Amino acid sequence: MPIVGDRPAPPVRPADGAPSATEEVPTATAAPAPPEVQELPTTERPAGGRAGRDLRAAIGVGVGLVAVIVASLFVWRPAFLAVLVTAILVAVAELTRALGAGRLGPPLVPLLVGTLAMEGLAWSRGPTGLVVGFLLTALAVLLWRLGHGPAGYLEDAAAGVLVALYVPLLAGFAVLLLVPDDGAVRVLAFIATVVASDVGGYAAGVLFGKHPMAKSISPKKSWEGMVGSVVACMLMATPFLVLWLDAPWWSGLVFGAALAVSATVGDLGSR
Known part of the structure; x- marks a missing residue:
């Protein structure tokens, strides 16, 4: 306590309502957290509906494809062949990419070139041309993949032949339907x-x-x-x-x- 002369100085009183130096200041307690808001049930149906698809988009795409196909079929049949070959090339690339995601490496270049050869031979030479084109494509796949070393050769080569069989060979029957x-x-x-x-x-x-x-x-x-x-x-x-x-x-x-x-x-x- 400070000393003034011979007598101790009187204690300093705090202002009204203020706590003294010896009084404990109460700490503010946090307000209780609001109860969790429960998610209300909704009657909104998923965009795909019961069948799990967007019906409007499916109808729109279907109508557009039908218009392109019908126009190409009855105006100039080689135009339909071009549309068909384009779709086959896209399918070959997509399947090759999907197999690549599964750690298989079918060679894309000989598959794309072989697709063009198979559909062209089917158009000009019929079923025999389609089969010959497939055999040449399979041989090209085996030789192309051989240049990348022996590691994983059997798996990659088999995947490449499968792609050639599953997509361009089977799609070639649509070309055969178009010929007559x-x-x-x-x-x-x-x-x-x-x-x-x-x-x-x-x-x-x-x-x-x-x-x-x-x-x-x-x-x-x-x-x-x-x-x-x-x-x-x-x-x-x-x-x-x-x-x-x-x-x-x-x-x-x-x-x-x-x-x-x-x-x-x-x-x-x-x-």
């Missing part, structure tokens, strides 16, 4: 039946689908949708084959059912 005089109608019948398979399966699956075909692979694909796909394919294929291709009525049923089954199996296998 009624090739435009044949191709259009095939495309229309494929579209019917997708539309019929989608509609039946959304309206009646309750029993999934392969839940672990494609939960949205149902047996009811499969039946709708088969029926739609039959209804679409029969008029084309009977009226424009002079085929017996039952051929449309067989063709429609076969296409629906193969399209469904291919869809499940690609997932």
Whole structure:
């Protein structure tokens, strides 16, 4: 305590309401955190709907593709060949990239060149030309990959031959359909039946689908949708084959059912 003369100085009193030096200042306590706001249930449906796809986008893309295909088929058939070859080249590049992500290295350059050769030979030489083009493409894949060393050669070479077999060889049958005089109608019948398979399966699956075909692979694909796909394919294929291709009525049923089954199996296998 400070000393003034012989007497100690009087203590300094704090102002009214202020704590003294010896008093403890209470600490401010944090306000309790507000309770967590629970997420309210929403009635908004996912953009893809029950079938898991954007229907508007699918319809828009489909209409655009049909317009391009029909125009190229009936105006100048080589134009359709150019559209088809472009799509095949894109598919080859995409499949090669997907296999590369899985640590396989199919050589892209011989596959692209071989695709052009296969479709060109199919157009000019028919089935024999398509087979010869495939064999030359497979040989080119083996030789090209050999120049990159022995490490992983068998896996990469086998993947390259698989790409050549799965994409340009099978797509070459569309080129073979186009070659005859009624090739435009044949191709259009095939495309229309494929579209019917997708539309019929989608509609039946959304309206009646309750029993999934392969839940672990494609939960949205149902047996009811499969039946709708088969029926739609039959209804679409029969008029084309009977009226424009002079085929017996039952051929449309067989063709429609076969296409629906193969399209469904291919869809499940690609997932």
